[in-house]
Amino acid sequence: MRDTRVDTERTPVRAAARFVARHPRSVGSAVVLDVAVLWVGYQTVLMAAGIAVVAGASWRLLDRPTFDRFAGRLLRAWWRRWWSYRRQWLRIMTACNLTTIDHKGNTLTPRVTWVKSTFAWDTVTVRMAKGQEPEDFEKVINRLANSFKTRAANVRQLKPGKVALDFQRREPFDDMFVPLPPLAESVEAVNLRRLVIGRDEYGRDFTVDLLGRDLHILLGGATGAGKGSFMWALLRALAPLIRDGLVRLWVIDPKGGMEFGIGEEMFHEFAESDKAGQKLIRKYTSVLDARKLELGRQGVRTFTPSLETPLELLICDELAAMTAYADKAIRAPFELDLSKALTQYRAVGGRTVGASQEPTKDVIPMRGLFPTKIALRLDSASYVDMCLGEGMRDMGAFADKIPEYLAGVAYVKKDGRREPLRVRAAYTTDDDITELVRFCTDRGATVTPIRREADDEHVGQTEEDIYSTDFEKLEVDDETDEVDETDYYEGDEDEEIA
Ligand SMILES: Nc1ncnc2c1ncn2[C@@H]1O[C@H](COP(=O)(O)OP(=O)(O)OP(=O)(O)O)[C@@H](O)[C@H]1O
Ligand SMILES: [Mg+2]
Numbered sequence: 001m002r003d004t005r006v007d008t009e010r011t012p013v014r015a016a017a018r019f020v021a022r023h024p025r026s027v028g029s030a031v032v033l034d035v036a037v038l039w040v041g042y043q044t045v046l047m048a049a050g051i052a053v054v055a056g057a058s059w060r061l062l063d064r065p066t067f068d069r070f071a072g073r074l075l076r077a078w079w080r081r082w083w084s085y086r087r088q089w090l091r092i093m094t095a096c097n098l099t100t101i102d103h104k105g106n107t108l109t110p111r112v113t114w115v116k117s118t119f120a121w122d123t124v125t126v127r128m129a130k131g132q133e134p135e136d137f138e139k140v141i142n143r144l145a146n147s148f149k150t151r152a153a154n155v156r157q158l159k160p161g162k163v164a165l166d167f168q169r170r171e172p173f174d175d176m177f178v179p180l181p182p183l184a185e186s187v188e189a190v191n192l193r194r195l196v197i198g199r200d201e202y203g204r205d206f207t208v209d210l211l212g213r214d215l216h217i218l219l220g221g222a223t224g225a226g227k228g229s230f231m232w233a234l235l236r237a238l239a240p241l242i243r244d245g246l247v248r249l250w251v252i253d254p255k256g257g258m259e260f261g262i263g264e265e266m267f268h269e270f271a272e273s274d275k276a277g278q279k280l281i282r283k284y285t286s287v288l289d290a291r292k293l294e295l296g297r298q299g300v301r302t303f304t305p306s307l308e309t310p311l312e313l314l315i316c317d318e319l320a321a322m323t324a325y326a327d328k329a330i331r332a333p334f335e336l337d338l339s340k341a342l343t344q345y346r347a348v349g350g351r352t353v354g355a356s357q358e359p360t361k362d363v364i365p366m367r368g369l370f371p372t373k374i375a376l377r378l379d380s381a382s383y384v385d386m387c388l389g390e391g392m393r394d395m396g397a398f399a400d401k402i403p404e405y406l407a408g409v410a411y412v413k414k415d416g417r418r419e420p421l422r423v424r425a426a427y428t429t430d431d432d433i434t435e436l437v438r439f440c441t442d443r444g445a446t447v448t449p450i451r452r453e454a455d456d457e458h459v460g461q462t463e464e465d466i467y468s469t470d471f472e473k474l475e476v477d478d479e480t481d482e483v484d485e486t487d488y489y490e491g492d493e494d495e496e497i498a
Pocket of ligand 1: 221222223224225227228229259357408409424425426427
């Protein structure tokens, strides 16, 4: 007997209707184009298209991050979906053994339902064919990356029957040199709202705002990931204020002073052991408690660093040594004082930077209190959400995929900003640190030009040259840092395959 139901489902009309429903934007654009050609003639449409292309290209040239935000992602997601993924899909799925056979002998293929594209990564949402599990994709993930000609790939299960395949198309930091910013000569040259630490993936300055958004910063990263470079870059950006007593540094380096011992002279207080660290934070909180009372009495509500009330920056290099691995008599009061430091001193100038190799709950129970979180290379995928917050890996923060050779590369999550941003800190060598310490401890210091060795690698290359290959040198104002990196989605999420 004929199976009429199956025949009905496969009529061309139904197939066409399904196509329209699945690709409303693409079909809609084609229809609008056709109508326009009929209405005004193809010459006019061609002319309008030419003008749009020239305008778009100029925009991209002048301000790539905003172009990317409003148009680039949309165009790229659409282009990548049709040209890179749909076009080759059947061939690559078959070649990688990702098809299955049903009871009637029909070949079932996984379907692309959604493509999202960021500057460096594409995420392709796939409805698996019947009989498949995410592990089937995991097994051939390197073959998929190679077949689609991408650098790396990664599978995530989104919900039953659905996986996301993430493909890394490019590595901006391979070509991008992150220069160490010059030492500012005077306090006036430092803007506490825009302390330059490194560059982001677009080649813009990556800045920290110690007066507003980035009150406290948490750094998570495996050993050798480059946590030190973020902390030293911050100190370098603050140099004239440290020298003139407007910023005081309270540094806990419980690993025996391995990271910060070299800078001891420029610190207000320094602790090299867990016990000393606990005493240091106690003193820190008592100083700020007293200031809170005093300024509260005077009715002061906004903080401006001065000689009487300097910005008090608490730095703790390995939090685990003070929490998870410390004696209870040290751990308990330390955790209390740290939570206090993270919640009570916004208006009186208390700021905290903490680092840890394992951003787990045991190590940093108070990690939610850090408004800015930075994830460098991490040992496991589960650490990413622990460090940056729930769902951040799904948003594209693949900190566990940062290769070892890219030390100092990280994903940043700031409060009030949805998407993670990929950045790299400038690297402060031991010589640069020595120079910084000399500068901060000598009130009559003069600034000598720096970046000797690093600049040698780029002899004859101006900064313009370095970026002109892939990145435009960008003038950025305070706002652009806030760019909401919302990606563009092209897809038909709700379509179910018959
Ligand atoms: N921003 C950077 N750019 C380039 N290279 C870097 C950067 N940061 C670090 N490196 C390289 O990585 C090495 C390790 O960095 P660093 O000591 O800062 O790591 P860490 O995260 O502090 O590790 P640990 O937890 O073991 O202290 C450095 O010696 C340097 O060679
Ligand atoms: Mg370190």
